Amino acid sequence: MDEKGAQSTLRFILTAGCDGYADSLKRSVLVALWFMFLTFPIMVIRVDTIENTIDWRWMNLAFVGVGSFVLSFLWRWLLERKELMKGQAARESVVERLLTQASTIPSARLGLLVVVAGIALAFPHMAGMYQTNIMISCLTYIALGLGLNIVVGLAGLLDLGYVAFYAVGAYAYALANMHWGIGFWTILPIGALLGTLFGIMLGFPVLRLRGDYLAIVTLGFGEIIRLVLENWGDVTMGPSGIAGIDRPTFFGIEFGVMDSINYMYYIMLALIVLTIFCVNRLQNSRIGRAWLALREDEIACQAMGIDKTKTKLMAFALGATWAGMAGVVFAAKTTFVNPASFTFWESAIILSVVVIGGMGSIRGVIAGAIILILVPEYLRAFSEFRMLIFGATMVLVMVFRPQGLIRAKRKVYTYDKSTVAGAANE
Amino acid sequence: MEYFLEILFGGLTRGSIYALIALGYTMVYGIIELINFAHGEIYMIGAFTGLIIAGVLGAAGFPAAAIFVLAILGAVLYSAAYGYTIEKIAYKPLRGAQRLSPLISAIGMSIFLQNYVMLAQTSDFLPFPSLIPEFKVPWIGHIISSSELIIVVVTILVCIGLTLFIKFTRLGKAMRATAQNRKMAMLVGINVNTVISATFVVGSSLAAVGGVLIASHIGQINYYIGFIAGIKAFTAAVLGGIGSVPGAMLGALILGQTEAFATGYVSSDYEDVFAFALLVLILIFRPAGIMGKEPVQKV
Known part of the structure; x- marks a missing residue:
């Protein structure tokens, strides 16, 4: 201390x-x-x-x-x-300090990366099927959290209906597979695209609104999607859902249940790595900086010549893309979808992953998902208190540590006179 | 014609309940510009408190009319206390924080309260005794039941009372002043913290009245009722123009009728979809609502 x-x-x-x-x-x-x-x-x-x-x-x-x-x-x-x-910069937590220290030493950074990668790759072989299954759902939440993080954390748009895009992806695969027998790999990009499309469709009319209205409209939209899935029985099979969805194949090779789960795990892992790469690149890109600026001050941002609606729409659509992709993977993993998987609670859990982990911070979201999804899995005795604790934690985090578990770090450019003038380093 | 009138009165009943909840949303928003997500939960807690009081008094053998009145009073007392406490815990420490923070805190509070009631009570639907005294309504008895009539009448009385309260009492004037400009209100000696607390207390009390009335009318409750009712009441508040008290009443009326006619003449499967679709449409075409003022953006 x-x-x-x-x-x-x-x-x-x-x-x-x-x-x-x-x-x-x-x-x-x-x-x-x-x-x-x-x-x-x-x-x-x-x-x-x-x-x-x-x-x-x-x-x-x-x-x-x-x-x-x-x-x-x-x-x-x-x-x-x-x-x-008050007035001073918030203190770093222990985890943050360790991470900062580790990342300043190149060899430690590399070492940490190798260890994490090693554990992640070897996990399904060390742990049983049950553990791997839990880990897949944790990874799904990391992907969803990172997607929502673009919308909430970077662009500062509170989206409470995020699960709707997740549902779009899941049902896209379920329906395409049921009716036409289309495989996982074909649908994955299509699901992502559908997510984008729905994001634009919803985003286009509502993004001119103030932030808190947006929260309610997205909440309403999420409920509309769920209600349509539930009531439009002819197409979606209603509340009973769609079962018997094909698991993904590897260039036409089908797997047994056990291998298929491991395969699913690696697909998810690859998706996460891709997500982290993309979000990381986005964060420091022109559009990423525009998002941050928009989050901080809309009017000043517009005065700087940033197209508000377009920038917001981009965040919304990109966030929805990831939800769509995660939805396809979810359907392939469970081989069963029904509307009950896409309630407001799901949106709330994803949101709490982002908020508690640290809005705008990739490492924060990952840590948030690991804590919020894995801990309740292993503390089964407390599982009924899970949402109660989530809710209380959201309030507490907002009151005492609004930056979350691991705070987002803005890229800092320092000006060092001793070296070449204007040289920028991290 | 009879079917039409039945739907009309059904819509009026719905609209009344929405109005009672929407007033709380709109008053809180008017003063601290926060969507109080936990407001629907206050309504739910009001209904549960009413049920518990009715159960205890019923077992003790109280007369029906006394149970009705005491259940409403008890629910009002407890909901007001919850509203007050929630403001102190989840919103007051966040005054002056980023815009998103109180909103997320409110969502957390809402999730917490739902699960609190679910764990302390039950996750199943509970039967709610019909507390509202039953009688045959003269002249129009074949299209409106006594409980519907009482809901509408009570709502009208409450709305009149609230309007008078805001217009003429000292506290009401302080509320309006705070809503207009908080800093200025402080300068003229209004205790803004008290006013904000009072707003939460009044809004929560109204929601509790609505909660007990509708639960008694429908005959069952569970911990989840606040969620949908909350969103719909919010829709009503936005429709009328959030921050405006008469706007919330008007918006609730319109929403109630829209829902009633849409379910009566189109399809009852999509009952909630109509409300949400209406919300999306209003926000797109007239975000300030019917009676709301276009907000002026200050730099």
Whole structure:
């Protein structure tokens, strides 16, 4: 912990220890009482109006009381620290510091890359089929997160219906495969293209709108797509979905179930590498800088001669392209699609991957997906609390660490007089 | 003709509920320019609180009319408390932050509250007792039920009350002043924090009234009802012009009728699609809404 942080902790402990102690305690007791009052009906009472019975669960009240008492201390401490830190650049987290240090030393950077690549390549052979399957879904979320990151993180457009484009890709493959028996590799680019097309179709009319309207329209659009998939039974087979989709082949060679999963894993891995490459290149390109500028200040950006609508549309369409591709892969992996896979929750999970990981940061999104998707998989006991924790984390991250787990780094150009004037390095 | 009138009154009932929720959206947006995503959840929590109170009082043998009134009052109290707390936790620390931050925080809050109710109560549909007193409506009894009539009447009364409150009370005037210009309001001595809290409390109370009424009318609830109702009420608020109180009422009325007629004469499968399609169309052709003012962009 650095000096400022230590100071704030010290001050907090001191004030809690001396004159502020009673006050602090009183406030926490009040907070605990307030939350006990607030959660009383929903946490404690469960009624059955048909049998006319009431189930009282007093234990929950005690949990809420103790929990909110403890959390209120933590909350105040964090708020105080945030106030104290105001004005200075946010501190780097431990992970960030390690990453920065590693990336400054070329050999360490290379070493890290080799290790990560080695683990990623060898994973399906070290772990079983079950683990590989989980890893594929994690990789899918990384791809989706990176795609949404273009829209939300770089261009600053809040898209709450991202899953709609994912559904477009998945259904494109499912339908084409069912009706005409078209294979995975043919559909992959078509699915991506369809995603782009839908992105443009939705984006074109709504991108002139203010940011928060966009959130609602995309949310509505996501629901429309899902409702159409559910109700247009003649084409989409309705809520029961489409089963028996072909798995991908390798130049006509078909695999058994086990090999096919490994194959799927490598396809996904290749897709991720491609995505990272593209997003990385995009970020520092002309359009990428235009996105960042647009995110920071629209009016100033327009004054600099950037076509607002076109730039936004580009972000939207590119984001949708990745969702379309991921959708095709999803359909091929599960061999089954139905509308229930494309609810608002899915959009919310992808969004929380981006937000919690760090908006605009590739490493952040990857870390976010790994934590948010893998941890709940292995903590099955808590799986029902998953969305509860996601929601709470989104609020907490926004309040205390809006830059996310691993913050986005802007490319910095330094001017060094000692070398050739105007030379730019990273 | 009778079918037409039935649909008309059905639409009016729907519109009333949308109006009660939309008012909360529009008031909050008017003051802090935030789409309070968790507002639909407040409505849902209001309905659940109403159910719980009705269940407890029903088991204790209270008369039906008393249960109805107490359930609404209890739901209002609790929803207001939730609205107040949510503002303090998720929005107040983010004042002055980037535009996207409070919005994401609001979405997180909404997800949290849905799952909180799901885990603490149940994920299934719960039957909701019909609390609204039943009687035969004179003259038009064959096309409108007593519960529909009461919903419409209560909504009209609430809207009138709210309009008077905003127009004439001290707090109402402070709200309007804060909505116009927050800094200026602070300068003339308005406690902006209190006004914002009060706005959340009032908006949440209205949503709770709507929640109990509609749940009692439909007869079942689950933790997910706030999501769709929230989006539709938001549509109504945008349709009327977000930030405008009479606009929200008008927008809700139009949305209710659109939905009722579309489902009555076209197809009921696509009920929600009509609302969303309407939302998309308004935002494209008239983003300021019917009664809203074109926002002036300041540099």
